[in-house]
Amino acid sequence: MGAPVVQVEGLTFRYPASDQILHGINLEINRGDFVGITGPSGAGKTTLCMCLKGLIPHVVGGTMRGRVTVRGMDTRKTEPSILAEAVAMVFQDPESQIVGLTVEEDLAFGPENLMRHARLIRDEIPKMLQTVGLIGYERRETYKLSGGQKQRIAIAAALMMEPQVLILDEPTSELDPLGKTEVFQVVRRLREEQQVTIIMVEHEVEQLADVADRIIALDRGCIVADAPPREFFHSAELFHRMEGARLPQVAELFLALEAEEFVGPADFTPYEEEAIAHLDRLLLRKRG
Amino acid sequence: MPVGYSIYIEKPSYVHQRIDPRTKLFALCTSFVLALLFNNPAYLGVLLVAVIAIGLWAKLPLKSFRAYLIYALWFLILGVLIWPFYIHQGPVVLRVGSAQFTRDGLLFGLAMGLRVGLMVTAAGVWMMSTSPQHMTLGLLRLGLPYKAGMAMSATIRFVPLINAERATIMEAQRARGLDLSRGNPFRRAVRYVAVIGPMLVQALDLAQSLALAMEARAFGARHSRTSITEIRLTKVDWYIMIGCVLLIAAAIAFRILGIGVLIRGYL
Amino acid sequence: MAEPEVVIDVDEVSYTYAPDTPLALDHVSLQIRKGDFLALLGQNGAGKTTLAKTFNGLLLPTRGSVYVGGQDTRNATVSSLAARVGYCYQNPDHQIFNTTVYREASYGPRNLGLPPNEVAARVDHALQLVDLADKKDAYPFLLGKGERQKLAVASVLAMGSPILVVDEPTTGLDLHGIRSIMILLRQWNQIEGRTIVIITHDLHIVAEYVPRTVVMAQGKIVADGPTRSILSDGAALATTGLKPPQITRVAQRLSHHGIPPDVMTVDEMLACLRTALSSNKDARTSQEGVSDAGWLQHLH
Numbered sequence: 135m136g137a138p139v140v141q142v143e144g145l146t147f148r149y150p151a152s153d154q155i156l157h158g159i160n161l162e163i164n165r166g167d168f169v170g171i172t173g174p175s176g177a178g179k180t181t182l183c184m185c186l187k188g189l190i191p192h193v194v195g196g197t198m199r200g201r202v203t204v205r206g207m208d209t210r211k212t213e214p215s216i217l218a219e220a221v222a223m224v225f226q227d228p229e230s231q232i233v234g235l236t237v238e239e240d241l242a243f244g245p246e247n248l249m250r251h252a253r254l255i256r257d258e259i260p261k262m263l264q265t266v267g268l269i270g271y272e273r274r275e276t277y278k279l280s281g282g283q284k285q286r287i288a289i290a291a292a293l294m295m296e297p298q299v300l301i302l303d304e305p306t307s308e309l310d311p312l313g314k315t316e317v318f319q320v321v322r323r324l325r326e327e328q329q330v331t332i333i334m335v336e337h338e339v340e341q342l343a344d345v346a347d348r349i350i351a352l353d354r355g356c357i358v359a360d361a362p363p364r365e366f367f368h369s370a371e372l373f374h375r376m377e378g379a380r381l382p383q384v385a386e387l388f389l390a391l392e393a394e395e396f397v398g399p400a401d402f403t404p405y406e407e408e409a410i411a412h413l414d415r416l417l418l419r420k421r422g
Numbered sequence: 423m424p425v426g427y428s429i430y431i432e433k434p435s436y437v438h439q440r441i442d443p444r445t446k447l448f449a450l451c452t453s454f455v456l457a458l459l460f461n462n463p464a465y466l467g468v469l470l471v472a473v474i475a476i477g478l479w480a481k482l483p484l485k486s487f488r489a490y491l492i493y494a495l496w497f498l499i500l501g502v503l504i505w506p507f508y509i510h511q512g513p514v515v516l517r518v519g520s521a522q523f524t525r526d527g528l529l530f531g532l533a534m535g536l537r538v539g540l541m542v543t544a545a546g547v548w549m550m551s552t553s554p555q556h557m558t559l560g561l562l563r564l565g566l567p568y569k570a571g572m573a574m575s576a577t578i579r580f581v582p583l584i585n586a587e588r589a590t591i592m593e594a595q596r597a598r599g600l601d602l603s604r605g606n607p608f609r610r611a612v613r614y615v616a617v618i619g620p621m622l623v624q625a626l627d628l629a630q631s632l633a634l635a636m637e638a639r640a641f642g643a644r645h646s647r648t649s650i651t652e653i654r655l656t657k658v659d660w661y662i663m664i665g666c667v668l669l670i671a672a673a674i675a676f677r678i679l680g681i682g683v684l685i686r687g688y689l
Numbered sequence: 690m691a692e693p694e695v696v697i698d699v700d701e702v703s704y705t706y707a708p709d710t711p712l713a714l715d716h717v718s719l720q721i722r723k724g725d726f727l728a729l730l731g732q733n734g735a736g737k738t739t740l741a742k743t744f745n746g747l748l749l750p751t752r753g754s755v756y757v758g759g760q761d762t763r764n765a766t767v768s769s770l771a772a773r774v775g776y777c778y779q780n781p782d783h784q785i786f787n788t789t790v791y792r793e794a795s796y797g798p799r800n801l802g803l804p805p806n807e808v809a810a811r812v813d814h815a816l817q818l819v820d821l822a823d824k825k826d827a828y829p830f831l832l833g834k835g836e837r838q839k840l841a842v843a844s845v846l847a848m849g850s851p852i853l854v855v856d857e858p859t860t861g862l863d864l865h866g867i868r869s870i871m872i873l874l875r876q877w878n879q880i881e882g883r884t885i886v887i888i889t890h891d892l893h894i895v896a897e898y899v900p901r902t903v904v905m906a907q908g909k910i911v912a913d914g915p916t917r918s919i920l921s922d923g924a925a926l927a928t929t930g931l932k933p934p935q936i937t938r939v940a941q942r943l944s945h946h947g948i949p950p951d952v953m954t955v956d957e958m959l960a961c962l963r964t965a966l967s968s969n970k971d972a973r974t975s976q977e978g979v980s981d982a983g984w985l986q987h988l989h
Binding site: 174175176226280281304307308310311312313337340377379380382383384386387390391394396406409410413414416417418420421 | 732733833834835860861862863864865866890893930931932934935936938939942943946948955958959962963965966
C-alpha cells in the first residue's frame with residue numbers, strides 16, 4: 135500500500151451544451167494499486183479516465199470543477215506533455231490509437247514526441263515487446279495485426295512513456311475471447327512485475343475480479359461503491375440499482391444461495407476456484 | 423488499387439537501402455526536367471528505358487512496371503491521334519478524309535505519349551523504391567513542418583483501414599438492397615451516398631479518436647521530434663546529385679542547340 | 690409432426706478469398722430450418738462471417754452451393770436475396786447515413802420497392818419493437834451506441850425478411866444493452882416466427898437465449914446441436930479456444946456430486962443446488978426448468 139498517486143476532489147464535469155456527466159467524484163488511488171472501474175454505459179467512466187489523464191481539461195472541451203492531482207501535480211495547471219510522462223492511457227478502439235505503420239514506429243511515437251534520444255528509444259522497444267508477449271514484432275505492419283495484438287501494442291506504446299499510472303478504458307470490449315485473454319494476461323503480468331499503478335475500466339467482471347485489488351462502481355456520474363472484489367460483489371442491492379452492470383456468475387450464485395440461507399455471508403466469493411471449493415465442501419457435507 | 427498501405431515494395435537493393443530519399447527525389451525531379459526538355463521520341467524512348475533499367479537495378483519485379491507502362495501506352499495512342507491535328511511540319515504520310523497526318527506530327531504525338539509515360543514510370547520507380555517512412559523523413563529534413571509529415575504518415579497508415587471500411591459499408595448497404603448495377607450513371611451516383619455517408623462519418627470519427635490518442639502521447643509537446651529512422655547523405659548521394667545537375671545542364675544545352683528537338687517552338 | 694422446411698441449405702460449400710490462400714470455408718454443410726434460432730460460434734477467422742455472407746449472396750461459394758428457399762444463390766442477385774435474408778452488420782455506423790431515425794429504418798424496405806404504406810407499417814412496427822418509436826425524427830448520430838445498434842437492427846427488421854442474420858450485435862454494449870437486443874431477437878423468433886442466425890463469441894448470451902449452436906474452427910463446422918449439449922462438450926469448445934460460461938465450468942467441476950455438466954445459467958445451477966442442499970429430498974418438485982436427466986440418473 136503505497137502513497138497516494140492519484141487524488142480526485144469534488145470533480146464535476148459537463149460537456150459543452152450537455153447535461154452534467156460527473157457529479158462530485160472523490161477518489162484516492164495509491165501507488166501500485168490495481169483499481170477496476172465498472173458501471174453501465176453512459177455512467178461517465180470514459181469521462182473520468184480522460185480527467186485522470188489530463189485530456190480533460192487540456193484537449194477536450196467542457197466545464198470542469200474540482201481538482202485532479204497526479205503525483206502531486208494539479209492536472210489543470212500542468213503542461214499536458216509533463217502529465218503524459220506520469221499517466222498513460224489505452225483506449226477502447228484498437229485501430230484509432232495506433233499511429234505507426236510498423237510496430238516499432240508506433241512504440242517510438244510517444245518518446246519521439248518528447249524528443250528522447252533515438253538510441254535510447256530503440257533499446258527500450260524490445261523490452262516492451264517482451265512485456266506484452268510480442269517479441270520480434272518490431273518490423274511487422276500494424277494493420278496486419280489481430281485485435282488482441284493491436285491492444286497489446288497499445289499497452290506497450292503507453293508503457294514507453296514510462297508512466298507511473300496506466301489507465302485502460304475498456305481495452306477488451308472490441309476483442310474476441312482470445313484477444314481478451316491476451317490483454318488480461320499482459321495486465322496480470324504488469325501487476326506482478328511492474329511498479330505501475332493500473333486503472334482499468336472493464337465489463338468483463340469475471341476476469342477483472344481476478345486481477346483488481348479494488349473495484350469502483352460508477353453510476354450516473356457518481357461513485358456508488360468502492361471496495362475490494364469480495365466486498366464489492368457482495369452487495370445485491372447495488373446491482374439491482376445499476377442496471378447494466380454485471381456480476382461474475384459465481385457471485386450471483388452465492389448471493390442467491392445466501393438469500394435462501396444455504397450459505398452464510400462469510401462464504402461469499404466472486405472467485406471461480408474459491409466458489410468451486412466452497413460448493414464442493416458444501417455438497418460433501420450434505421452427502422455424508 | 424494498391425493493396426496494403428503503399429506502393430512500396432521492400433527489396434534489398436542499393437537503391438532501396440543506400441541512397442538517401444532526398445537524392446531519389448532530386449533524381450525524380452531531374453527525370454521530369456529531362457522529359458520536358460526533349461520532344462524527340464527517340465530521345466524520350468531512351469530515357470524511358472533508362473528509368474526502367476534503374477528500376478530493374480533496384481530489383482523491382484518487371485510486372486510491377488506493367489501498370490505504368492499501360493498508362494504510357496494509353497497516352498501514346500492518345501498522343502498519336504491528337505497531336506497530328508496541330509503539327510503540320512514534315513511530309514504527309516496519311517490522309518483520312520480531309521485530315522492530313524504528317525510524319526513529324528505522328529512522331530510528336532509519340533513523343534508526348536512517351537513523355538507522360540516516362541514521368542509516370544519515374545514516379546512509380548521512386549515510390550516503389552522508397553519506403554513511406556524514408557519518404558516522410560526526407561521531406562521533413564528538407565523543411566516540411568513535422569505536423570504535416572505526421573499527417574502524411576497517418577494518412578498512409580490508415581489507407582487499408584479506410585479501404586476495408588468502404589468494402590464493409592458497401593456490403594452492408596447491398597444487404598439492405600442497394601443496387602449499383604442498374605440505372606443511369608447519375609442515378610447510380612446518387613445512390614452511392616449510402617456508401618459515402620457512413621465513410622465520411624467514420625473518417626471524421628477516426629480523425630477525432632486519433633487526435634485524442636496522439637495528444638495522449640504528447641504529440642506537439644516540443645518544437646520538433648526525434649526519429650528512430652535514420653537517413654544520411656553520403657558521398658554517393660552527392661555524386662548522384664552532381665550527376666543530375668550535369669545532366670540537366672547538358673539537356674538545356676542540347677535544347678538550345680536543337681538536339682533532341684523534333685519541333686522547335688513546342689515544349 | 691413433420692419437421693419445418695429447410696430454408697437455408699448449405700451443401701458441401703468451400704470458399705477461398707484468393708487463389709492459393711487457405712480455405713476460409715472447407716466443405717461446410719448445414720441445414721437451417723424455418724423458425725430456427727441458432728448461434729454461429731468460433732474465434733475470429735474461423736469462417737463464421739464468411740459462411741453467413743453466403744446466405745445472402747454477398748459471397749458465392751467457390752465449390753458447392755447454397756440454396757435459400759430452394760434457390761441456388763448463384764442464380765439470384767444480392768438485392769433479390771435481401772428480401773429473404775436480412776443481414777445486420779456488427780457496426781451500426783457502417784450503415785447509418787440518413788438524417789432521421791425514420792428515414793434510416795425505411796431505407797431497406799424502400800429499396801425492396803414496397804408500396805409506401807407497406808413501408809410505413811413495417812418501419813413503425815420495427816421501431817416499436819426496438820423501443821425507438823418516440824425517436825423517429827431524431828438525428829441518428831446523436832443517439833448513444835446502444836440506440837444506434839437498435840436502429841441498425843430495426844432497419845433490417847423493417848425489411849421483413851423471414852430470415853435474419855445478425856453479426857455480433859452485442860459487442861461493446863453493457864448488460865442492459867445486451868439484454869435489450871437479445872430479448873428483441875428472442876421475440877422476433879418466437880412471436881414473429883422468424884429464423885435467426887446470430888454470429889457471436891459471447892457464450893453467456895448463447896447459453897441464455899439461443900437454442901441451437903453451430904461451432905466453427907478453421908473453416909469447418911466442428912459441432913452442431915442444441916446449445917445445451919454443445920456448451921457442455923468440452924472437447925468441441927476446446928478446439929476453438931472458447932471456454933463455456935463460468936457457471937457451466939463450475940457445474941462441470943462438481944459433476945462428482947451429481948451436478949449435471951450442462952448447466953447453462955445461474956438459475957439452473959441454483960435449482961440443482963437447492964435440491965441437493967435441502968434436507969427434504971422430495972423438494973425435487975421445486976426445481977425450475979432444469980436438466981432433469983443427468984441429475985436424476987445420479988440420484989438413483
